[in-house]
Structure formats: structure tokens, C-alpha cells
Amino acid sequence: MAIIEGFGVKNFRVLHDVTIGKLSANQKSEPLTPFTVVIGKNGSGKSSLFDAFGFVADCLATDVETACDMKQRGGFDRLISKGKTGAIRFEIYYRESAGERPITYELAIALDRLGRPFVESEVLKQRRKGQRHGRPFPFLRLTHGKGTVWAGEDAVGEDEAQSSEEDNTQTPVELTDPRQLGIATLGTLKEHPRIKRFRDFLKGWYLSYFYPDAARSLPSAGPQRHLNVHGDNIGNVVQYMEREHKDRFKNILARIATKIPGVKEIKTDVTLDKRVVIQFNDGAFGDPFFAQQMSDGTLKVFAYLLMLEDPAPPPFLCIEEPENGLYHKLLESLATEFREHANGKKNSPQIFVTTHQPYFVDALTPEEVWILEKGKEGFSTIQRVSELEIVRNLVEQGLPLGGLWYSDYLDSR
Ligand SMILES: Nc1ncnc2c1ncn2[C@@H]1O[C@H](COP(=O)(O)OP(=O)(O)O)[C@@H](O)[C@H]1O
Ligand SMILES: [Mg+2]
Structure with missing residues (x-):
């Protein structure tokens, strides 16, 4: 399973310089856990961090100018940290699987002379094969769209941009x-399998902007493999699962039904005009309820659980404030569900969540939780909760983490 061990952001809104986990330059830090949760007050930068992932994914899916101009972002000038000039920078430190050498991806986006966002530089680097320590070397290095790429599985550049003339794995790129x-x-070229895998990994990221009303719309029939970002194709996913994984899906629905309070049974039906409807039976009434009549919370839990049960889940799943609309006692078990799925095993997703809810945090360990705080100068800092000794000790004594947060133990500064 691919895992992001660290992520660094510079000059992106309130995140002037924020790093979570391990990067190529800070090898002493512990890598991110497969399940990572970010907490913090309003305005501390949770949504910005969530969107930093979304922004990188959108840059790949569209282009950097389109990604900057998307509605929720409002252009480069609003995205760059206030009072700062230069580039917005991201660094992703990731491993394709546990034994693999880590790969670093660095991306810098700036404005050209005419004020248009462009890719200022892009680097992919990795250590040489057989080398366990030391500095990684580039296998893709581009500045202003020009540079060098090293083909194959193992080739890397020499020191910085210099490399030997006779190196036939190296190609100039423009x-x-x-x-x-x-x-x-x-990443579309066969001779660059590492770039292809990284591109595919990034393309597979899933950021959930689920809103229950979208799930209430009646989609046209037609199976679809994955839930979309707004969750309005639940019915189609259900139809897909029913067709492709019939027995497994029955079990999944039965399992989900036990986890949603007040739901006894979930089934699907296709209407005369061939649309898919989901039926929830609460055991009290003979007739089932349809998605249109269900509560926000029920639909949301259903969508999350269905997403987690995906036979081929996305490698990286981001969920912003899953608690909205959910009964507080459900949150601890939802957190546990997320952790059980993000277990580091093959084909399990890495899950990244932002939350405001102490009940959700109660189910977490200090290593899994990061706290964002806005500093006096208006920019955020982030800290891993396991670095707070008092908190670590209190958790070891059996106190729940959410309760400690609620009682201000996590506000270190
Ligand atoms: N370009 C920027 N530079 C610095 N701060 C910014 C910029 N854009 C927005 N902010 C600040 O970022 C904060 C919003 O952060 P957000 O990620 O929405 O926080 P949260 O989700 O934790 O409530 C606000 O306080 C806002 O003033
Ligand atoms: Mg927010």
C-alpha cells in the first residue's frame, strides 16, 4: 500500500510553512500514521490543509491556473500567504509500499511576468538503488518547463543538475x-514507470465533499464503481456493487445496517424508469424508507461505510469534518471504523480527517492527531499531539484524548 509519510506546505494561505510527518530534509521525524486526524480552532487552517491536498490533485487533473481559479480558491493572489511573494510550494514524501525507497515530489507554483500562474519547478527524487541512507537524487527535474528526466526504474541524476555525458538514461525535456x-x-510514457505510478497514485486521491442532499437526488440507473466527491451517485455505486459483488455486497449492507442506529435492513430497487433507489428498513414500519426520507446523519454514515467497503478503495482518502449531522455517540465508532480500514495492509487506504469533535478524538492515539494553531503573526503552526509529554502521559493513564482536548490540555502554547 502506498503511504504519504509526510507533507509540507509553504505559502499556501494561512499555511506559511507547515509540515506533517517526515520529509526528505527532516528524517528524524516520525512518518504519518495510515489514519491521520487534524484538529484545531476555527480559522486555524484545517480546511486549508485539506485543500492543499485538493489543490495538488486539481493541478494534476486540470492545470495550475485552473486549479488556482476554482471557485473555492479565487485565484493565486488569494491563495498565496498574505504579505508573501514568490512561489507556493508543496512537498510530498511517500513510499509505494513498506519496503520501497521513499520518493519525494516537490512542486512550486508562481506567477509569470504577466501575472499568470505557472509551474515554476517540479522535482521527483529517490535514493539510488541499494542505498539505505543519504541524499536522494532527481529522476525528474524541471524548471520553467525545461529540464531532465531519467528513464527506467532505477536511474537517477548525479549531483544536482550535472550528470555524466554518456548517461543514456537521461533525456532533456521541454x-x-x-x-x-x-x-x-x-506519467503517460512507458519509459517512465516511476512517474506513471506517482501520477496514478495522485490521480487516485479522493477528497470527500459529501453533502447529504446530493445523495438524495435520484440518479439515473447505471452502475458506477466509486462514490463521487459529493456522494450523489450512491445509488449507482450500490447498483455496481450489487452487480459485480453480489454476495459480498449483501454482507456489506447487513454489516452497515448493524452500525447505523435505527436501521434494520438496507436494500435496493430499480424503479420503472430504471433509476436506483435505496431502501432503509427501520423495523418499526412495514414499508421501507427511501434515501429521500432519511436523516442527513444516516445517509452520511451509509456513504462513509460504503466508501470504506469499496473493494478497490482509493489510496488516499480525505474527509473534512465527518461529524456534521452525526449523533455524538456514533463518532467514536466511526473513528474506529476509519482506523480499521486504514490499517496499513495491502490495498487499504490512507485516511486523512479534519474534525472539531472531541468524541471523535476520544477514539484516537496521540500519534494520530495533529493540532493546528494560528500564531500571533497570523500564520498557523502544527504539532503532533504525541509530542506533548503531559498529554502522552495522561493518555497512558487511560484518559481519553478528546476529553483532554476539551479541557485545553492540547493547547500547548
Ligand atoms: N492568503 C492568506 N494568507 C494568510 N491567511 C489566510 C489567507 N487566506 C485565508 N487566510 C486565513 O486562513 C484562515 C482560514 O483557515 P481555514 O483553513 O478555513 O481554517 P479552519 O478550517 O481550521 O477553520 C482564516 O483565519 C483566514 O483569515
Ligand atoms: Mg474549516
């Missing part, structure tokens, strides 16, 4: 569109 990521283009 991109035609300065707004496109190099990995978008090069």
Missing part, C-alpha cells in the same frame, strides 16, 4: 504548456 505538471505528461 514542456509546451507551462501550466501543466510535468508528471501529467511524462
Whole structure:
């Protein structure tokens, strides 16, 4: 399973310089856990961190200018940290699987002379094969769309941009569109399998902007493999699961039904005009309820559980404030569900969650939780809760983490 061990953000809104987990330059830090949760007061930067992942994914899916101009972002000038100039930077430190050498991806986005966002630089680097320590070397290095790529599985550059003349794995690259990521283009080429895998990994990220009303719409019939970001194709996913994984799906629905309070049975039906409806039976009334009549919370839990039961889940799943609309006692078990699925095993997703809810945090360990705080100068800092000794000790004595947060033990500064 691929895992992001660390993520660094610079100059992105309130996140002037924030790192979670391990990066190539801070090898002493512990990597991120497969299940990572970020907490913090309003305005501390949770949504910004969530969107930093979304922004990188959108840069790949579209181009950096389109990603900057998307509605929720409002253009580069609003995205760059107030009072700062230069580039917005991201660094992803990840491993394709446990034994693999880590790969670093660095991306810098800036404005050109005419004020248009473009890819200022892009680097992918990895240690040489057989090397367990030491500095990684590039296998893709682009500045202003020009640079070098090293083909195959193992080739890397020499020190910085210099490399030997006779190195036949090395090819000069010049991109035609300065707004496109190099990995978008090069990742389609057979001779660059590492870039392809990284691009595919990034493409597979799933950011949930689930809102229950979307799930109430009646989609046209037609199976779809994965839940979309707004969750309005639940019915289609249900139909897919029913067709492709019939027995497994029955079990899944039965299991989900036991986890949603007040639901005894979940079934599907196709209407005369061939649309899919989900039926929830509460055991009290003979007739089932349809998604249109269900509570926000029920639909939301159903969507999350269905997403987790996906036979081929996305490698990286981000969920912003899953608690909205959910009964507080359900939250601890939802957190436990997330952790059980993000277990580090093959084909399990890595799950990243932001939350406001102490009950959710009660189910977590200090290593899993990061707290964002806005500093006096208006920018955020982040800390892993396991670095707070008092908190670690109190948790060891059996106190729940959410309760400690509620009682202000996590506000270290
Ligand atoms: N370009 C920027 N530079 C600095 N701070 C910014 C910028 N854009 C927004 N902010 C600040 O970021 C904060 C919003 O952070 P957000 O990620 O929505 O927090 P949360 O989700 O934790 O409530 C606000 O306090 C806002 O003033
Ligand atoms: Mg927010």
C-alpha cells in the first residue's frame, strides 16, 4: 500500500510553512500514521490543509491556473500567504509500499511576468538503488518547463543538475504548456514507470465533499464503481456493487445496517424508469424508507461505510469534518471504523480527517492527531499531539484524548 509519510506546505494561505510527518530534509521525524486526524480552532487552517491536498490533485487533473481559479480558491493572489511573494510550494514524501525507497515530489507554483500562474519547478527524487541512507537524487527535474528526466526504474541524476555525458538514461525535456505538471505528461510514457505510478497514485486521491442532499437526488440507473466527491451517485455505486459483488455486497449492507442506529435492513430497487433507489428498513414500519426520507446523519454514515467497503478503495482518502449531522455517540465508532480500514495492509487506504469533535478524538492515539494553531503573526503552526509529554502521559493513564482536548490540555502554547 502506498503511504504519504509526510507533507509540507509553504505559502499556501494561512499555511506559511507547515509540515506533517517526515520529509526528505527532516528524517528524524516520525512518518504519518495510515489514519491521520487534524484538529484545531476555527480559522486555524484545517480546511486549508485539506485543500492543499485538493489543490495538488486539481493541478494534476486540470492545470495550475485552473486549479488556482476554482471557485473555492479565487485565484493565486488569494491563495498565496498574505504579505508573501514568490512561489507556493508543496512537498510530498511517500513510499509505494513498506519496503520501497521513499520518493519525494516537490512542486512550486508562481506567477509569470504577466501575472499568470505557472509551474515554476517540479522535482521527483529517490535514493539510488541499494542505498539505505543519504541524499536522494532527481529522476525528474524541471524548471520553467525545461529540464531532465531519467528513464527506467532505477536511474537517477548525479549531483544536482550535472550528470555524466554518456548517461543514456537521461533525456532533456521541454514542456509546451507551462501550466501543466510535468508528471501529467511524462506519467503517460512507458519509459517512465516511476512517474506513471506517482501520477496514478495522485490521480487516485479522493477528497470527500459529501453533502447529504446530493445523495438524495435520484440518479439515473447505471452502475458506477466509486462514490463521487459529493456522494450523489450512491445509488449507482450500490447498483455496481450489487452487480459485480453480489454476495459480498449483501454482507456489506447487513454489516452497515448493524452500525447505523435505527436501521434494520438496507436494500435496493430499480424503479420503472430504471433509476436506483435505496431502501432503509427501520423495523418499526412495514414499508421501507427511501434515501429521500432519511436523516442527513444516516445517509452520511451509509456513504462513509460504503466508501470504506469499496473493494478497490482509493489510496488516499480525505474527509473534512465527518461529524456534521452525526449523533455524538456514533463518532467514536466511526473513528474506529476509519482506523480499521486504514490499517496499513495491502490495498487499504490512507485516511486523512479534519474534525472539531472531541468524541471523535476520544477514539484516537496521540500519534494520530495533529493540532493546528494560528500564531500571533497570523500564520498557523502544527504539532503532533504525541509530542506533548503531559498529554502522552495522561493518555497512558487511560484518559481519553478528546476529553483532554476539551479541557485545553492540547493547547500547548
Ligand atoms: N492568503 C492568506 N494568507 C494568510 N491567511 C489566510 C489567507 N487566506 C485565508 N487566510 C486565513 O486562513 C484562515 C482560514 O483557515 P481555514 O483553513 O478555513 O481554517 P479552519 O478550517 O481550521 O477553520 C482564516 O483565519 C483566514 O483569515
Ligand atoms: Mg474549516
